[in-house]
Amino acid sequence: MISFILFIAVIGYSISSRAGLTVPEKFLRDTTAYVQQWFYKPAGYIAGLFQDIGNLRSVYEENEQLRMTAAAYAREKVEYNLIQQQNERLQAKLNFTEEQKKMYDYKYLIAQVVAVSPDAFNRTMTINLGTREGLRERMAVTTEDGMIGFVSEVSELTSTVMPITSLNDEESGISVTVLGKQNQSFGILSGYNSETEHMLMTKIAANDPIKKHDIVITSGLGNIYPRGMVIGKVDSIQDSDIGLTRTANIKLSANFDHLNEVFVVQTPGASQ
Template identity: 30%
Template sequence: MKIPSNNNFSVKRLLIVIFVVISVLCIIFFAAISRFNTPLFHAVVINILAPFQSVTSAVSGKISAFGDYVGDVFYVYDENRELKAQNDDLKARAARSAELESENARLRQLLNYKSNAPQFDLLPASVIGRNSSTWSNRIIINRGSDDGVRKNMTVVTPDGLVGSVHEAYGSYAEVELITDPRSAVGAIVQRADSRLAGVVKGTADSSSAINMTNIPQNANIVEGDIIVTSGFGGMYPKGIVIGTVTSLKNDIGGLLQYAVLYPAVDFQKLEDVAVITNYREPVPALPPAAAPSAPAANQGEAK
């Protein structure tokens, strides 16, 4: 008995596969052009194509669902990106609005100070630079000699004394703060029953501390006293608030004492200041005029 070779078996199997594929294609073709309309033929076609249609439908459904999912992902991504951009824009606007409100509040304070101190001609200025160290406390303002600023002019805020112009340039000026150890401000206790005079200076130990020096041991000064400029020496106008006494300490040698002051101005938060370009002595308020007395009754006529 002759055993068929592997080559012959492979050829026969290939021919069978080709025949089945051609048959299926023919059935599909004739069904598509509706050339066979017999019920039996339709049943055969449906039975043959049903598995393929089921698989095709399932695959098509999965592909459609996956496409919808991908579309939703891209839609949500674009929407989130747009919402994030809108949120960033709102945050930026809120920050700008808060900054404008803060600036307006500071400018209103300067305006109120100007109206309450008519003896001063004030030039508003902004702090644009800072040079702080142990031995130097200075700021740079955006007003200079082109604006009428001159050396030694007094610089203030509505809270109190800042310092004086150390050097003026064309469009900016350097201001020496009263916290600088090299500064010296003539000062006086504001309390009417004291009026003790002294000198306020910065300290080398701290960039924000100031002391009132040269105070006798038996001087009339206590914690809580407000210290203002005395006007002595003519550099600083009289009556500008410098700070409040927080404690009294003995000086070296024990013959004198000094007062530690809490500055009226927060030097770490300086943004807007004013330069006193000119000042006049305030005019004291006059007492109200007395009402004229009524003429005496029954006065005789002059003869």
């Protein structure tokens, strides 16, 4: 076959080198060109196929690189958002402590919540501060939104926090007042209604100026809890059966879901 092709090629070249062609020579030349195209086209197809395969591999490698780059970008974007949220959260806490320092001579110890009790009747939480940091029982625990509870048990490295939602009639309660009416309003935070999700402020005098939407804060009476800790807002007020006292329903300001960091309030001389 190769010899035949070479023979036809030589004949075609010898014919094309002469100026004048006879009819048989023209026929032979056309035949040679026709045969040559059938050998040339498959060779071109094969060469193009190899080139397409090479291009396809390059495109595949580029796609793999793009996928890796996109995945890395998505991962870094998530990390950036988490860091930004953490910075915003910590900045808010820093602003809170700075504002509180201007109002009261308190020290705020930031603590990490390391565990939460799964018991529905004992919603305590564990923080990573203890006696080594100067903690003691009955210290108030708060967030930048409002008070969440108090230290109930202390060990060297950790402490247990009892939420104010665990208060009941058997507890001594927390003395509270109304912001802006500290010399006129008084009550006891003595219980939590899980159905309405409100704290109960009891023993309010009939002539107390407390009103709906007032902000309830700790009064500091009894020197057990520091004064000025925000509890929540008055949602409703009811008179007692005999009309001598009233009871207020308080909507808590603090959010008890997904607590990560809290503040333990250390009053002057508390760590001594």
